[in-house]
Amino acid sequence: MSPRPAPALxxxxxxxxxxxGNCVDLLRxxxxxxxxxxxxxxPYNLQLxxxxxxxxxxxxxxxDDDWDKFADFAAYDAFCQxxxxxxxxxxxxxxxxxVIGSYHNIFRVGTLLQDLGFWLLNDIVWVKTNPMPNFKGTxxxxxxxxxxxxxxxxxxxxxxxxxxLKVMNDDLQMxxxxxxxxxxxxxxxxxxxxxxxxxxxPAELLYRVILATSDPGQVVLDPFFGTxxxxxxxxxxxxxxxxxxxxxxxxxxxRQRLAQVQTLAAPLLVYEVEKKKPKVPFGQLxxxxxxxxxxxxxxxxxxxxARVAADGSLHHPDGAGSIHRVSARLLGKTNYNGWAFWFxxxxxxxxxxxxxxxxxAQANGLA
Numbered sequence: 001m002s003p004r005p006a007p008a009l010x011x012x013x014x015x016x017x018x019x020x021g022n023c024v025d026l027l028r029x030x031x032x033x034x035x036x037x038x039x040x041x042x043p044y045n046l047q048l049x050x051x052x053x054x055x056x057x058x059x060x061x062x063x064d065d066d067w068d069k070f071a072d073f074a075a076y077d078a079f080c081q082x083x084x085x086x087x088x089x090x091x092x093x094x095x096x097x098x099v100i101g102s103y104h105n106i107f108r109v110g111t112l113l114q115d116l117g118f119w120l121l122n123d124i125v126w127v128k129t130n131p132m133p134n135f136k137g138t139x140x141x142x143x144x145x146x147x148x149x150x151x152x153x154x155x156x157x158x159x160x161x162x163x164x165l166k167v168m169n170d171d172l173q174m175x176x177x178x179x180x181x182x183x184x185x186x187x188x189x190x191x192x193x194x195x196x197x198x199x200x201x202p203a204e205l206l207y208r209v210i211l212a213t214s215d216p217g218q219v220v221l222d223p224f225f226g227t228x229x230x231x232x233x234x235x236x237x238x239x240x241x242x243x244x245x246x247x248x249x250x251x252x253x254x255r256q257r258l259a260q261v262q263t264l265a266a267p268l269l270v271y272e273v274e275k276k277k278p279k280v281p282f283g284q285l286x287x288x289x290x291x292x293x294x295x296x297x298x299x300x301x302x303x304x305x306a307r308v309a310a311d312g313s314l315h316h317p318d319g320a321g322s323i324h325r326v327s328a329r330l331l332g333k334t335n336y337n338g339w340a341f342w343f344x345x346x347x348x349x350x351x352x353x354x355x356x357x358x359x360x361a362q363a364n365g366l367a
Contacts, residue, residue, distance in 0.1 A: 010034050010219060010242060018231065018243035018258070020251045023223035024079075026244045027086035035090045035242075036159070036218035038097040039209055039230050041201060042083070044105045045069075045076045076105070080112050083223055088116055088152045090221070096121070096158040097150050098209050100201070106146045118150040121158065122176055126205060129181045149213070158213065163273040165212050174212075180204050189227050189253055196253045197227045206233040214239055216269040228254030235261045238269045278361030282323050282338070282353070283312030290356055297323075297342040298350065304330050306342070314342075323353070 008015040011030045019026055070076040087097055097118065099109055113120065124147040131143040151158045165174040180202060187203060189196035206229050214220060216238035222230035225243030227250050234241035235258060245251050285291040286308060293310045306314040306326055314326045321329070323338030331341075339357060343350040360366070 008240065013242055015219065015240045015242055016231075016235065016258075018225050018228060018245055018251050018254050020245060020248055022246055023244040024082045024086060027083060027090060027223060030086075030090045030221075032089055033092045034219070035087075035221045036092055036095045037210070037214040037220045037239075038087045038091060038095070039206065039220065039222050040083070040087065040097065040099040041199070041222070041224050041226065041230075042080065042099065042101070042105070042109070043070070043076075043224075044102050044199075045073075073108070077108060077112065080105075080109055081116070084109075084112055084116055084118075087221075087223065088118060091152045093153060094157050094159065095152060096156070096213050097152065098147055098213070099150075100126075100145055100147045102142070102145050106148065110148055113148065113150050118152060119154040119156065120148060120150050122149045123147065124149065125177045127177055127179045129179060130184065131182065147209070159215060159218075161212050161271055161274050164271045165208070167273050168208075168211070174208075178205070178208065189257065191249070191253065197250060200227055201229050203229055203233050206230055207237070210234055210237055210239060216266070225254060226250050228257045231258055232261050235263055238263050238266065277339075278357060278366050280357050280361050280366060281312070282357075285353070285356055285360055286310070286312045288360065290360055291344055291353060295344060297344055297353065299327075299330070299341055300343055300350070300352075 011034065013019055013026075013029070070079065091097060097113075099106075099113075101109055110120070110123075126145045126147060128143050128145075131141060134141045162174075166172065168174070181204075183200045183202045189200060210220060210230075210233050218239055220230060220234040220239045220241045221243075222241070223244045225231065225245035228243060231241045231243050231254065243254065245254065282291070286293050291297075291308060293308055295308050296305055297308060297314065298305050304316070304327075306316040309315055309320070312322075313320050314323055316326050316330070318329060319326070323342055324336060325338075327338045327341035328334060328336035339354040340352070342353045344353060344356065345351075
């Protein structure tokens with residue numbers, strides 16, 4: 001039997017694990033610039049004044065855990081400044097940070113982010129489709145939470161898969177209002193019939209964050225790991241992860257959960273839509289002989305044909321011009337992508353000139 005490979009480490013910690021302990025103490029043990037993405041779901045400091053009851057006098061299962069209680073705003077600010085400072089230190093210059101909160105804390109966290117030198121990229125409003133009602137009827141129904149997405153530096157070259165998110169959103173630009181349900185049903189983890197964690201986030205929320213702002217194989221850190229939603233989604237999407245969590249009960253639930261997660265096959269994690277088109281002019285394919293001058297190009301439906309001239313222009317009975325201009329004219333459009341319109345016959349098969357462009361670029365180190 002071959003020996004088991006040594007585990008991948010980040011500082012003293014093994015990747016793809018959850019470590020029990022105080023997040024600030026553990027963050028300080030990580031080397032600088034070692035993490036690609038941080039997702040933080042810190043205590044919200046809800047400052048609840050007492051028990052809350054529904055109209056039928058049943059008690060609401062609110063967040064009353066000790067980890068959400070702070071002496072005052074100064075104590076909460078000091079805590080947040082400590083963990084945010086360490087997160088900025090461990091983030092790579094190309095990395096980014098996400099933090100989620102409610103109106104109780106997100107504005108204080110936003111101020112600290114700017115004071116510490118983070119550059120705010122977006123705020124995302126998570127609009128809950130099924131929020132908890134306002135039972136007292138004294139305020140608006142609090143139906144959203146806010147996520148802040150930030151780079152550790154103003155000039156940081158952060159990862160953002162714009163085109164992948166657009167495809168995910170039915171070819172519409174992904175907006176900053178995300179309409180998603182709260183964690184519910186089978187997804188809600190329970191222990192002895194009770195919620196395992198009062199503020200478990202839906203996996204769908206983390207799916208968007210991790211898919212959009214990291215790459216497969218990169219390291220995702222969650223300093224408030226809870227029951228492991230960040231790690232579960234990161235593992236499923238082929239990322240490495242590291243979680244810090246001080247509550248032993250949460251750690252055990254997270255470890256059991258993570259053991260059940262399967263990683264998607266590598267080919268399914270490739271963002272084909274994000275690949276940049278090689279900067280190869282059509283005339284270069286002609287000059288190289290890959291699309292010989294004098295050859296005939298056809299449209300994909302076979303209705304249109306044009307002859308390739310020596311300078312890379314196309315000659316058609318309706319007029320000459322570039323691959324883009326001729327295809328646009330034939331379709332009655334102002335502009336059109338000729339790379340997607342024209343095909344060349346090779347060995348009895350029609351081959352897209354866009355495929356030929358990619359082949360040329362790869363063969364000549366331009367891809």
